Amino acid sequence: MLPTPDVVAGRRAVRAVLAVEGDGAETEGARPRLVVACSGGADSLALAACVALEGLRGLAVVVDHGLQPGSADVAQRAADQCRGLGLDAVVVPVVVTASGGPEAAARSARYAALEGVRAERVPGGPILLGHTLDDQAETVLLALARGSGARALAGMPAARGSLRRPFLGLRRAQTEQICADLGLTPWQDPTNAAPADGAGWPLRSQVRASVLPELVRVLGPGVPAALARTAVLLRDDDAALEEIADELRARAAGAEGLDVALLAEAPPAVRRRALRAAAAAAGAGALTQVHLAQLDALVVAWHGQGPAHLPGGVRAQRTCGRLVLHTPTPA
Numbered sequence: 001m002l003p004t005p006d007v008v009a010g011r012r013a014v015r016a017v018l019a020v021e022g023d024g025a026e027t028e029g030a031r032p033r034l035v036v037a038c039s040g041g042a043d044s045l046a047l048a049a050c051v052a053l054e055g056l057r058g059l060a061v062v063v064d065h066g067l068q069p070g071s072a073d074v075a076q077r078a079a080d081q082c083r084g085l086g087l088d089a090v091v092v093p094v095v096v097t098a099s100g101g102p103e104a105a106a107r108s109a110r111y112a113a114l115e116g117v118r119a120e121r122v123p124g125g126p127i128l129l130g131h132t133l134d135d136q137a138e139t140v141l142l143a144l145a146r147g148s149g150a151r152a153l154a155g156m157p158a159a160r161g162s163l164r165r166p167f168l169g170l171r172r173a174q175t176e177q178i179c180a181d182l183g184l185t186p187w188q189d190p191t192n193a194a195p196a197d198g199a200g201w202p203l204r205s206q207v208r209a210s211v212l213p214e215l216v217r218v219l220g221p222g223v224p225a226a227l228a229r230t231a232v233l234l235r236d237d238d239a240a241l242e243e244i245a246d247e248l249r250a251r252a253a254g255a256e257g258l259d260v261a262l263l264a265e266a267p268p269a270v271r272r273r274a275l276r277a278a279a280a281a282a283g284a285g286a287l288t289q290v291h292l293a294q295l296d297a298l299v300v301a302w303h304g305q306g307p308a309h310l311p312g313g314v315r316a317q318r319t320c321g322r323l324v325l326h327t328p329t330p331a
């Protein structure tokens with residue numbers, strides 16, 4: 001079969017992301033060199049196909065969240081499709097229990113399962129995910145609607161830890177076309193298909209079904225790519241600010257806590273990042289904007305107020321010009 005433009009683009013994207021570190025590029029030996037996270041949907045099925053066409057030894061991992069009737073059959077079918085492409089494939093059933101909303105709970109169970117398989121079967125290898133430019137645009141829009149800062153507006157990174165997202169530059173229509181070109185029938189996740197007035201559906205599905213199409217209709221077809229570009233720009237900005245904040249934290253740190261005067265004279269974007277990092281180092285869980293504002297007030301709006309209570313039982317207190325973060329002692 002002649003290579004079609006979208007298949008060529010998909011294969012090139014896989015090659016590019018793996019070439020950066022040389023990971024997954026070796027093909028000798030019988031052991032898989034990388035994990036492909038495959039739901040059976042168009043994006044990840046196209047990804048699995050491009051990995052196979054590149055001749056890479058991949059292990060397709062299909063996570064069965066067990067949340068919809070027939071999910072085991074859907075997972076089995078996806079695994080069979082991947083085997084048909086020439087990849088090894090496993091189905092991993094998980095129990096979704098974590099708190100924080102059903103989507104977040106499923107995501108954390110999925111990532112834990114993917115990491116588990118990687119550690120056991122493909123140690124040191126990358127995990128490839130099928131997120132596309134459209135997923136990135138949705139992520140940025142959702143973050144904007146939450147009033148997030150640069151870190152969340154930076155969307156999903158192309159590479160972090162073991163995770164790789166080769167298709168962040170491809171449109172969803174392209175992954176669908178890759179599947180069509182290769183005669184693959186992807187699974188259509190019913191929760192992705194929110195109707196235009198899909199109140200009550202997952203927010204991401206509603207953004208996909210109605211918000212982004214409306215933005216495209218009014219603002220033009222370049223909107224998804226523009227949102228994805230915003231993510232890239234803000235990722236660079238955020239990385240620079242994080243680096244400056246790390247330097248500030250190192251300079252402000254002392255045996256009795258952080259030097260408040262040094263923190264106070266720093267720009268707010270740098271100071272807040274330094275405070276967030278200090279709280280994380282003290283063992284605090286994820287800070288909300290309210291926690292961060294309380295912490296910041298101890299530095300720049302000091303009027304003798306009491307300590308700020310942070311997640312994880314961490315207590316931040318101002319004493320004698322120092323900000324002290326108390327980590328609770330284990331019982």
Ligand SMILES: Nc1ncnc2c1ncn2[C@@H]1O[C@H](COP(=O)(O)OP(=O)(O)OP(=O)(O)O)[C@@H](O)[C@H]1O
Binds near residue numbers: 128
């Ligand atoms: N059940 C699953 N098993 C393995 N990997 C998964 C599963 N669900 C999602 N993934 C991985 O996470 C990526 C993003 O999933 P998500 O559900 O957010 O997007 P999607 O647009 O529905 O993707 P896809 O079309 O590949 O299903 C997928 O492309 C895939 O790599």
